[in-house]
Amino acid sequence: MNAVKLRYTLFASMAILIGLFGVGYYFLSHDLRDQVMATDHAQIDADLASQNTTYIQQLQSALNNNKLAVDKVQQIVGSQTDYAYQDQAIDQIYTIAGEYGISINGYSFPDTTGAGTTATPGAGATGKAALPSGVKQVLINVTFKSPITYDNYILFLRALELNLTRFQVDGIDITPDSSNPNQITNSSVGIEMFVRGK
Secondary structure (H helix, E strand, O other): OOHHHHHHHHHHHHHHHHHHHHHHHHHHHHHHHHHHHHHHHHHHHHHHHHHHHHHHHHHHHHHHHOHHHHHHHHHHOOOHHHHHHHHHHHHHHHHHHHHOOOOEEEEEOOOOOOOOEEOOOOOOOOOOOOOOOOEEEEEEEEEEOOOEEHHHHHHHHHHHHHOOOOOEEEEEEEEEOOOOOOEEEEEEEEEEEEEEOO
16 A cells, blocks of 8 residues: 555545544434433423422411311302202292292391301200201391282291291291382391201
8 A cells, every 4th residue: 555545545534533423423412402401391390390389388388377267268158069958949939929929129048157057956045946956947038029918928928838848937027018008018038947957
């Protein structure tokens, strides 16, 4: 081998080595870039998870610190099944009132102890008979549109107490109509209903 051929062989070998080094560098840097990106994403996900965990711990701490408020909210916000008896009661009251030509203006369920009064056996502090264990007393206040004929009002109250649900009239508020003695105005009635408690 002469010197010229050797020189060309060396230059060619060096060029091939430089090319291989460049190709290797390209693929290696590309792979490193992908790994750096994956590591960055993992770090961001870990930071977010840590922030979420911290946020959840703060919420849990706030709930624990405000237990009284949380309990009150749970009393106020009930599930649909908790109030199914209320829907049924109002439907029955509307039906009975409609039979006697009485229009209901509005109704409410006054909260006496949080969610009705649950009876304890042998407790008759109000002079009424004690309720069986597990029976809950629910109060309903109903107001009516005026005027109402007195006779229809009495028939309505009677039908209300004879209804299958066994409503009991707890109190009435009526005002005689000054222009017609057979009619009443500004009428409202308090109704007791008894349901099985949980």
